Each structure stands twice: as C-alpha cells, then as structure tokens.
Amino acid sequence: MNPSIAEHYREILVGLGENPEREGLRDTPTRAAKAMQYLCCGYAMSLKEVINGALFESQSDEMVIVRDIELYSMCEHHMLPFIGKAHVAYIPTGRVLGLSKIARVVDMFARRLQIQENLTKQIADAIQHSTDAAGVAVVIEAKHMCMMMRGVEKQNSVMTTSVMLGAFRESSATRLEFLQLIGRIG
Structure with missing residues (x-):
C-alpha cells in the first residue's frame, strides 16, 4: 500500500x-x-501478461461471443464507480483466445480511471491486436454513480457504448447477428 x-x-x-x-x-x-x-490495479497489468500465451489454433471462423461480463470501473471525472456488463465478440482467423482471457482483458482496462467510451475501444483494440481477428465487436452497458448519486440524480439511466471493428463494421449482417445474439435486437 x-x-x-x-x-x-x-x-x-x-x-x-x-x-x-x-x-x-x-x-x-x-x-x-x-x-x-x-x-485501479489495471495499471499494473499488461496485455501480454493477461493473455499469457492462451491463444490456440482453431479452424473455427464463426463468431465467438462472451456475453454479460460484469465490470466495475471508476469514472475519471469524479472518481465514482460505474458498474455494468460487457459483451465481446470476435471472428477468429486460425486462433482462438482462451475464454477467461476475454473477461481478464475487460477487467484490465476497467480497473483504471476511465470513461466508458474509451474503455469500450480499448477492449476492442486489445482483442483485435491479440487475435488478429476478422472482426471484433464490444458493447458495454453501465450505470454511472456520478450520474446517479450527484448531478442530475437519474437512477435508471444506462449508458450504452459500442465499437465495431473489421467484419462487424463492414457487414451490416454480421453486426446484426451479433446484436441479435446479445439480445439487443429482437
């Protein structure tokens, strides 16, 4: 300490x-x-340490999704928590990432002073960098204590951010499939 x-x-x-x-x-x-x-222990972590070699050869080229990864972060503007969940998807190109590593990547970036917009991008970029995927999608939904406990005091507001890279950005069908699978589109 x-x-x-x-x-x-x-x-x-x-x-x-x-x-x-x-x-x-x-x-x-x-x-x-x-x-x-x-x-704020995420500052002491590196992507290489978090991934720890957990990339495995695979012939799968279908979407991989990890939904509802709980996250706890701290607003860099007020140093108050924001709490929510991340949905992360990628399309492998010969290598898949160990399942727990996706949650660990979320935690590494969430455990820093953040704004949700940057957190979403950092996770997507890290998954893309680690896997060389054909595409990466990240959606984060969170409640911000800086908005609930002070200021406008809106208890039921949820902020949603998304980052779509590669196939998720280029193909509306791929993006739609992802959003349907995480339950954001009926």
Missing part, C-alpha cells in the same frame, strides 16, 4: 470537516488507499 495515498485520504477527511482520529475513521485512510489501489 502506498502510504502517500493514505495521507491524501487523511487530508480529504480533514478538508471535509471530519476528525480522522475519531474511532470510526482512524484506519479509514489506509483502508481507502488499499481499496483505491485495488480498484
């Missing part, structure tokens, strides 16, 4: 008018620092 982060949390408590020495807050700066480091 980085002690300077804990000291900054202590200063925040003082700035808010709190007494960081009172019983309930004595260990809060350290706990908050540990929590923030965990929530």
Whole structure:
C-alpha cells in the first residue's frame, strides 16, 4: 500500500470537516488507499501478461461471443464507480483466445480511471491486436454513480457504448447477428 495515498485520504477527511482520529475513521485512510489501489490495479497489468500465451489454433471462423461480463470501473471525472456488463465478440482467423482471457482483458482496462467510451475501444483494440481477428465487436452497458448519486440524480439511466471493428463494421449482417445474439435486437 502506498502510504502517500493514505495521507491524501487523511487530508480529504480533514478538508471535509471530519476528525480522522475519531474511532470510526482512524484506519479509514489506509483502508481507502488499499481499496483505491485495488480498484485501479489495471495499471499494473499488461496485455501480454493477461493473455499469457492462451491463444490456440482453431479452424473455427464463426463468431465467438462472451456475453454479460460484469465490470466495475471508476469514472475519471469524479472518481465514482460505474458498474455494468460487457459483451465481446470476435471472428477468429486460425486462433482462438482462451475464454477467461476475454473477461481478464475487460477487467484490465476497467480497473483504471476511465470513461466508458474509451474503455469500450480499448477492449476492442486489445482483442483485435491479440487475435488478429476478422472482426471484433464490444458493447458495454453501465450505470454511472456520478450520474446517479450527484448531478442530475437519474437512477435508471444506462449508458450504452459500442465499437465495431473489421467484419462487424463492414457487414451490416454480421453486426446484426451479433446484436441479435446479445439480445439487443429482437
């Protein structure tokens, strides 16, 4: 745990008018620092480490989809969480990616200070780079605490972002199949 982060949390408590020495807050700066480091652990990860050689030869050239990958990230503007799910698809060209690695790629980028638009693109680009797929599609749906807890306080708003690369961008039929399979089009 980085002690300077804990000291900054202590200063925040003082700035808010709190007494960081009172019983309930004595260990809060350290706990908050540990929590923030965990929530932002994606900075310490690399795509190569996350993939860890889990690319396997395959003759499959049909769409591979992993739906409903839960994600937890932090809004870089307010440092409040956004929570949702990612749907990731790719069309292999001789190699497939280990199933858990797709979720790990989502986590690597989600566990950084983010905006959802960039997160969606980073995931798509990473899957494309790792697999050399014929196409990659990523859709993320998330609720943002910065919009729910403050500001306009809209509790039921969901932000949806998408990135379509290769065959998913070029072929409306491929894109439509993906959207139907993840339940976004009837």
